[in-house]
Amino acid sequence: MIDYHGLEQRLSEALGLGRRPVAVTFRDTPPAGGARFSGSEPSGCSFWRLTAAGQGFLHCAERPLQLRDRQPYALGNRVYTDLGEDELYVAVPGKDLARITDQLQTIVAANAALSEYHRGRRLALTRE
Secondary structure, three states, rough: OOOOHHHHHHHHHHHHHOOOOOOOOOOOOOOOOOOEEEOOOOOHHHHHHHOOOOOOOEEEOOOOOEEEOOOOOOOOHHHHOOOOOOOOOOOOHHHHHHHHHHHHHHHHHHHHHHHHHHHHHHHOOOOE
16 A cells, blocks of 8 residues: 555655645545535635645535636636746656655755755856
8 A cells, every 4th residue: 555645745855845745536436534525616726725735625526616706717727726936736646656756865865966066066166
C-alpha cells in the first residue's frame, strides 16, 4: 500500500510547498467516511482551494457540482483558487508518484550542490 501521507510530506519539504497537494481519484464506489459536498462554489477549480486547505469531499458524477454562476470555464482560475502568479499546477498519476518523489530528492540535492559550487566559482572568478 502506498504511503500517500509520507509522499505528501516528502514532496512538500523538497519543493517548499506553501499549500497541500490535492489528490483526485475516480472510483466505482465512494470511499468509506467520505463527506459529500452540499454547498456551492463560483467555479470548479474552487474545489482545489478547499481541498488544499484540508476540506476533503466526495462528489458523485450523477450530481453536478453546484456552481453559483454556472460558468462553463474557470476564467478567473487564479482568483478562485488563490493561486499566485509564481505558482502552477502539476498533474502526476498516482501510480508514478512514489517514483517521481524519489527522483525529486536526487534532483533537489543535485541542484543544491550545483548552486553552492557555482556561487563559489562566481566569487573566485569575479574581479573588480
